[in-house]
Amino acid sequence: MKRRDFLLATGTVGLVLWFPLEGSLQAQESERTAARPGYPKDFNAYLRIGPDGRVTCLVGKVELGQGAMTALAMLLAEELDVALERVDMVMGDTDLCPWDVGTFGSLSIWQFGPVLRGAAAEARAVLLQMAGERWSVSAERLQVKDGVISVIGDPKRQVSYGQLVQGRQIERHLEKVTVKPVSAFRLVGKSVARKDAQEKVTGRAKYAADTGLPGTLHACVLRPPIHGAKLQRVDTGAAERIPGVRIVREGDLLAALHERPDLATQARRVIKADFSHPEAGPDDTSIFDHLLKTAPPAQLVYEAGDLRAGARQATRTLEATYLNSYVAHAPIETHSAVAQFVDGKATVWASTQAPFIVRTEVARALGLPTQKVRVITPYVGGGFGGKSSGPQAVEAARLARAAGVPVQVVWDRAEEFFHDTFRPAAVVKLRAGLSASGRITFWDGQVVGAGEREAKPFYAIPHQRTTSAGSWQGGNPPGMHPFGIGPWRAPSANTNGFARESHIDALATLAGRDPLAFRLENLSDPRMTRVLNQVAERFRWAAKPAPSGRGVGLACAVYRGTYVAAMAEVAVDKATGQVQVKRVVMAQDMGVVVNPDGALQQMEGCITMGLGSALSEEVRFKGGDVLEKNFDTYGIPRFSWLPKIETILIDNPDVPAQGGGEPAITVMGALLANAIHDAIGVRLFQLPMTPERVKAALAHG
Amino acid sequence: MIKPIPFRLNGKRVSLTTDDGRMLLWALRSDLALTGTKFGCGEALCGACTVLLDGEAVRACSVPLKAVAGKQVTTIEGLAKNGRLHALQQAFLDHHAFQCGFCTPGMILSAYALLLKKPRPTRDQIRQHLEGNLCRCGSHVRILDAIEAVASRKGGAA
Ligand code: FES
Numbered sequence: 086m087k088r089r090d091f092l093l094a095t096g097t098v099g100l101v102l103w104f105p106l107e108g109s110l111q112a113q114e115s116e117r118t119a120a121r122p123g124y125p126k127d128f129n130a131y132l133r134i135g136p137d138g139r140v141t142c143l144v145g146k147v148e149l150g151q152g153a154m155t156a157l158a159m160l161l162a163e164e165l166d167v168a169l170e171r172v173d174m175v176m177g178d179t180d181l182c183p184w185d186v187g188t189f190g191s192l193s194i195w196q197f198g199p200v201l202r203g204a205a206a207e208a209r210a211v212l213l214q215m216a217g218e219r220w221s222v223s224a225e226r227l228q229v230k231d232g233v234i235s236v237i238g239d240p241k242r243q244v245s246y247g248q249l250v251q252g253r254q255i256e257r258h259l260e261k262v263t264v265k266p267v268s269a270f271r272l273v274g275k276s277v278a279r280k281d282a283q284e285k286v287t288g289r290a291k292y293a294a295d296t297g298l299p300g301t302l303h304a305c306v307l308r309p310p311i312h313g314a315k316l317q318r319v320d321t322g323a324a325e326r327i328p329g330v331r332i333v334r335e336g337d338l339l340a341a342l343h344e345r346p347d348l349a350t351q352a353r354r355v356i357k358a359d360f361s362h363p364e365a366g367p368d369d370t371s372i373f374d375h376l377l378k379t380a381p382p383a384q385l386v387y388e389a390g391d392l393r394a395g396a397r398q399a400t401r402t403l404e405a406t407y408l409n410s411y412v413a414h415a416p417i418e419t420h421s422a423v424a425q426f427v428d429g430k431a432t433v434w435a436s437t438q439a440p441f442i443v444r445t446e447v448a449r450a451l452g453l454p455t456q457k458v459r460v461i462t463p464y465v466g467g468g469f470g471g472k473s474s475g476p477q478a479v480e481a482a483r484l485a486r487a488a489g490v491p492v493q494v495v496w497d498r499a500e501e502f503f504h505d506t507f508r509p510a511a512v513v514k515l516r517a518g519l520s521a522s523g524r525i526t527f528w529d530g531q532v533v534g535a536g537e538r539e540a541k542p543f544y545a546i547p548h549q550r551t552t553s554a555g556s557w558q559g560g561n562p563p564g565m566h567p568f569g570i571g572p573w574r575a576p577s578a579n580t581n582g583f584a585r586e587s588h589i590d591a592l593a594t595l596a597g598r599d600p601l602a603f604r605l606e607n608l609s610d611p612r613m614t615r616v617l618n619q620v621a622e623r624f625r626w627a628a629k630p631a632p633s634g635r636g637v638g639l640a641c642a643v644y645r646g647t648y649v650a651a652m653a654e655v656a657v658d659k660a661t662g663q664v665q666v667k668r669v670v671m672a673q674d675m676g677v678v679v680n681p682d683g684a685l686q687q688m689e690g691c692i693t694m695g696l697g698s699a700l701s702e703e704v705r706f707k708g709g710d711v712l713e714k715n716f717d718t719y720g721i722p723r724f725s726w727l728p729k730i731e732t733i734l735i736d737n738p739d740v741p742a743q744g745g746g747e748p749a750i751t752v753m754g755a756l757l758a759n760a761i762h763d764a765i766g767v768r769l770f771q772l773p774m775t776p777e778r779v780k781a782a783l784a785h786g
Numbered sequence: 787m788i789k790p791i792p793f794r795l796n797g798k799r800v801s802l803t804t805d806d807g808r809m810l811l812w813a814l815r816s817d818l819a820l821t822g823t824k825f826g827c828g829e830a831l832c833g834a835c836t837v838l839l840d841g842e843a844v845r846a847c848s849v850p851l852k853a854v855a856g857k858q859v860t861t862i863e864g865l866a867k868n869g870r871l872h873a874l875q876q877a878f879l880d881h882h883a884f885q886c887g888f889c890t891p892g893m894i895l896s897a898y899a900l901l902l903k904k905p906r907p908t909r910d911q912i913r914q915h916l917e918g919n920l921c922r923c924g925s926h927v928r929i930l931d932a933i934e935a936v937a938s939r940k941g942g943a944a
C-alpha cells in the first residue's frame with residue numbers, strides 16, 4: 086500500500102486525507118536536525134546494532150500511553166531501513182539513554198523526532214560507506230533492505246548490518262547527512278501495531294509499582310491534613326505494635342514501612358499526630374478574586390496596531406470574563422517509585438514523565454552527584470503533565486537510604502489529589518470590537534493565572550494587545566495558589582482556548598452571523614480555514630446564527646504548530662442542567678503524520694478527557710484541605726458520557742511532524758460552551774459547566 | 787484473623803496464611819507477586835483491580851480474603867491459554883483499545899465476566915457494564931469496539 090493513496094478507517098470513523106508536497110519541508114527538517122538542542126551528537130548514543138541485526142533504540146522519552154515507543158521506533162526503522170519488528174526500545178533509563186528534557190509539551194515527535202532521524206540517517210550512511218569499502222564500490226551503487234546491504238544488480242554481494250558491525254560500537258562519523266524525503270517513506274505514515282500491545286493486554290507490562298525487588302518494604306508517608314500544616318507531636322506506638330512494621334524518620338519525612346502495602350497503610354492509619362493549623366487561605370469560590378489580588382504584574386504577550394484606533398472603528402464592543410477552576414491530572418496510576426541504595430548509588434524506578442529531572446531531584450535530596458543516581462522508567466500509567474517531576478521518587482530514595490532496604494512508595498488516591506500539581510485556576514478578561522461589516526477591529530486580552538501560551542488570538546485583527554500575569558510555569562508570588570500547580574495537557578492553551586473561542590462565538594452572535602462564517606471572514610491563515618472547512622463538510626454544518634436551538638457549536642485552535650477544529654452537538658436537560666454530548670467531529674492538521682492511528686487515538690483521548698474538564702472536573706478546597714479524595718466526588722468521564730466521535734486527520738507533508746497529544750483538548754471547553762449556548766440561548770463563562778451552573782445560567786437568563 | 791485461606795488462582799490451588807480481613811488485591815500483588823491486577827483508587831471506584839471471583843467481576847481492592855476462601859479467582863495472568871491470547875485480549879490488541887494500559891487488565895476482566903453471562907451483549911449493555919471502569923486516557927470508544935467485535939463473533943466469546 087502506497088503511503089499517499091490510502092484512506093484509513095478506524096473503529097471511530099477516522100479518516101486520513103493527504104495533501105501535496107511542495108518542498109519547503111526538507112529545509113525546515115534539516116535545520117532542526119542540525120541543531121540537536123542539548124542532545125548528544127554521537128549517533129551511538131541513540132542506537133546499537135546487535136550481532137543478530139536487531140537494533141536497540143535508546144531514548145530519554147518515556148511511554149505514557151501516547152505511543153512514543155511505537156512512533157519513535159518507526160522513525161528509527163524508517164531512516165535505518167530495518168523492519169519495525171527488529172527495533173527494541175529502551176526508554177527513560179538515565180544510565181543507558183541520552184539526556185532528554187522530558188516527555189511533555191508534544192515535543193517527542195516535533196523536537197526529538199528530527200534528532201533521532203538524523204542519528205539513524207548518519208548511522209545508515211556510515212554503514213553503507215563501510216560496505217562499499219569492502220567491495221570497492223561507491224555507496225550510490227548500494228541498497229538497503231531490512232538491514233541488509235547489497236550491490237544493486239549484484240545480489241550475491243550482500244552483508245547485513247549485524248555482520249558489518251559485529252556487536253562493536255561504530256567509530257566512524259559523517260557530517261551533513263540528509264534524512265529521507267517524505268516521498269521515500271515506506272513506514273512512517275502507516276498505521277502499525279503498537280509495540281507495547283502484547284505486554285499491555287496480558288498484564289505483563291511493568292509499571293513502577295510492579296518492580297518487585299526482593300526484600301522491598303512498602304512505605305506510607307505521614308501526611309499533613311491540610312496544606313501548610315507542620316508536624317508538632319507524633320505517637321507511633323500503636324503502629325509499631327503491628328508485627329513487621331518499621332517506623333522510619335528521615336528529616337521531615339516520617340513513614341510506616343511494611344513488607345505488605347496494605348499493612349503499611351494500616352500502620353499509618355494508627356499513627357497519632359498533631360499538626361499546626363495555618364491560617365485558612367482562599368477556597369474554591371473566593372479563589373478568582375484572590376488570584377486578581379495576588380497575581381504578579383502583567384507581562385505583555387503581544388501588541389499590534391493601536392487599541393484606541395481599533396475602538397474607534399468599532400460600532401459594537403463586547404466585554405466578558407472567563408473563569409476556570411483547578412483541575413487534577415488524575416492518571417489511573419498514582420505516583421509510584423521503588424528505590425534501592427547500594428554502595429553509595431541510588432537506583433530508582435519511577436512513574437515519571439521526566440527521568441532526567443527526577444535524577445537531579447534525587448541527587449540533590451541525597452546530596453549525591455548525578456552519576457550516583459540512576460532513574461529507570463518502566464511503563465507509565467498516564468501523565469498528562471502531572472508526572473513532570475518525582476516527589477514520590479525522592480521520598481522512596483530518602484527512605485531506602487535510611488532503612489537500608491529497597492523501599493516502594495505508591496501514593497493512594499487521596500495523596501494523589503492532595504499533592505497533584507493542578508492546572509491553575511484562571512481569570513481571562515476579554516474585550517473586543519466589531520465593525521459595521523462584522524470584522525473584529527480590536528482585541529484586548531488580560532490573562533491571569535493560566536499563562537501565555539495561545540493567549541494571542543490567531544484571527545486577523547488589526548489592533549490588539551494581550552497581557553498575561555502568572556503562569557503554570559512558575560514566577561507566581563507565594564500564596565497566589567494555595568497548593569501546587571503545574572502543566573496540565575496543553576497548559577495555558579486549554580484555558581485561553583476556552584476564553585478565545587467563547588468570545589469569538591459571542592461576537593458572531595453580536596454580529597448576527599453564523600459562527601463558522603464569522604470565523605472564516607476573520608481568518609487569514611489557510612491551514613485554519615482548511616481544518617474548519619473539513620470539519621464543516623463532515624459535520625454537515627448548516628449556517629445559522631446562534632442561538633439556533635439546535636445545540637450545535639464549533640471551536641478551533643492552534644497549539645505548537647498543530648491545527649484543530651471541531652464541531653459538536655449537545656442536548657441540554659433544562660430541568661436538571663445535565664448536558665449530554667451527542668456527537669463530536671474533529672479535524673486536525675499536524676504536519677507529517679508518523680503513525681496515523683496513534684494520532685487518531687490521541688484525538689479521541691483529548692475529546693474524551695476534555696468532556697471532564699469542560700463539564701464536571703473541578704478541584705474543591707477549603708481551609709487548606711483538598712476536598713477531592715477519590716473518584717466518587719471528582720468525576721472523570723465514563724462510558725455513558727461518550728458522544729459519537731468522528732476524527733479526520735489531515736496529513737500535511739508541507740509541514741514537519743508536529744505534536745499530537747495535546748492540541749485537540751484546547752478546543753473542548755469552548756466547543757461545548759458554544760453548543761450549550763446554541764441549545765439554551767445563554768452562555769456559560771466558567772468551566773466546568775456543571776448542571777448547577779447550567780441551571781443558574783438559565784435562571785439568570 | 788490469621789488463618790490459612792485456600793483458593794484456586796487461575797486454575798491452580800494456592801493457600802495463603804494471613805489475616806483474612808486483608809483485601810484480595812494486596813494478596814495478589816504482594817504476597818503472590820501477580821502484578822497484572824492494578825491499584826487505582828482502593829475504594830471500588832475505578833475498576834483497575836477487577837478480577838473474577840467464581841465468574842463474577844469483583845473489585846479486588848474491596849474483597850476481603852475471607853470472601854475468597856474456597857473460591858476460584860481469575861486474573862489477567864490467567865486469561866491466555868498455552869501462550870494463546872484470549873479473544874478479548876486479541877481484540878484489545880487489534881483495536882488498540884488502550885493507551886497507557888493501566889486500566890486494561892480491569893477492562894478486559896470486566897468484559898470477560900459480562901461475556902460469560904451474556905455472550906452477545908449489545909453495545910449499550912457493554913457500556914452499562916463498564917460504567918464503573920475508569921480510563922483516563924480516553925480509550926473508551928476503542929474498548930467498546932474491541933468488546934463488541936468479540937461479542938458479535940459467531941458462537942460468542944468462548
Ligand atoms: S483499585 Fe479497586 S476499584 Fe479502584
Ligand code: FES
Pocket residue numbers: 150417466467884885886887888889890920921922923924925
Ligand atoms: S489506557 Fe490509560 S487509563 Fe485506560
